[in-house]
Amino acid sequence: MQVREENMLLAALPETERERLSPYLKKVRLDFQQVLVEPHQEIADIYFPYNAITSTVHEMSDGTSVETGLMGLEGFVGVQLWLHSRTTPSRTFVQVAGESHHMRASDFIRHVRDTDSPLNELCAKYVHAFLVMTSQTAACNRLHPLNERLCRWLKLVHNRLRRDEFPMRQEFMAMMLGVQRPTVSTAANMLQQAGLIRYSRGQMRILNAEGLRNGSCECLELIEKQFEQIFDRYHG
């Protein structure tokens, strides 16, 4: 039963490698707020989302939190396992529900611990892009004002979902951006006034993607360029 892969990492694999993996790949539904990686607990599953968005957040002891990474169809959940670590202090969960492929950790490790595996090289390049996203986010969180960060973040989500409408509440955006909900309210409202987005009661609609890109800080372009580079040599 050959299911069309839409996760970009899986899609980039040579046919033979895809066939080798396919017995271990299962399609699963990812529900909103489902936890994929629990802090400090063994990572048992790897996910290759393709129309869902997942987030890695760091939670502080006082309850505040910030997103430090965001994964969609361009990546996979469980990079820590690829890095020979069975646990990690951050939480990864589903931010926008959707479909994903799933693999058991043990199967993943067995296939990827082969230096010549095409999957191994793709994972390496993805982890690099992910590291760049995370570190750029670290800088962005310190240096850029909320309105620019909000534009950047919405465009990152939009690019990964590849549709203009998706569920998204202000409360959630506040958690991701590490600010208070009322602060998101004013910032999001300005974007709405400017005609870039429209939203109501947990439904977000992107009206002007180009406008979001322009309103975003330079971090957006830098981050997306890294993810494009993963696949450069495969489509060159």
Added chain:
Amino acid sequence: MQVREENMLLAALPETERERLSPYLKKVRLDFQQVLVEPHQEIADIYFPYNAITSTVHEMSDGTSVETGLMGLEGFVGVQLWLHSRTTPSRTFVQVAGESHHMRASDFIRHVRDTDSPLNELCAKYVHAFLVMTSQTAACNRLHPLNERLCRWLKLVHNRLRRDEFPMRQEFMAMMLGVQRPTVSTAANMLQQAGLIRYSRGQMRILNAEGLRNGSCECLELIEKQFEQIFDRYHG
């Protein structure tokens, strides 16, 4: 000529692996502000510092910058190369001068592209710890006040240098922490008043390391724990 390795990654290698690598390892002096990885340029060299501190910073187009990672004797410079990427957008340079071992990129790749290499597994675990540091920094930059971040940062440097006195200017700390120099001045002065540090004209002295640890946010402990875990199974 068997030189005593002090970089922890090299020191953790089995004797046979050390001997295999030693023809390619050269001791070098790292000078203050020497650039080890230039943004968007090919990484030609790998460094294993042991009494120097190196920093990875992200620089924005308006000239502002923030440190997103800090490497000393517990790690190595050039993780991007291990991740199959020849360039990266961030800059890595020497923050506190000192000694390091050095390896040409090509030699490093040849040795590390072997799944069973002990060096390969150590690199993997180090990259995980480095990723945790970077993402925790992203969260910390957003959520924690400067005085706590300054304590955390000074202790990270102190832990890596393993000495109480080292050259450090306010201008530099401001760059690392992503704040203005006068802001560092007031924060550092408070630490000095409290008897935790003493400094003058570019010389920093740690007077009360335990006090710094207490004044730091929770991020310090979380980060250091990750680096300890790299070596757990080697000294268990």
Added chain:
DNA sequence: AGCACTGTGTTAGCTACATTACAGAAGAAG
């Protein structure tokens, strides 16, 4: 219809830090 609940808008006072500017102090160079 009435009610409760959830998501959103908005306000006012507050804090952390930015910005700019300048003054002093310690070395370095003459």
Added chain:
DNA sequence: CTTCTTCTGTAATGTAGCTAACACAGTGCT
């Protein structure tokens, strides 16, 4: 010793975002 340069302290003013509180509007339930 004098002068210059570098590093540090400080002060005035501005602003982004926090905090807490509340109003209101859709949505679902009874």
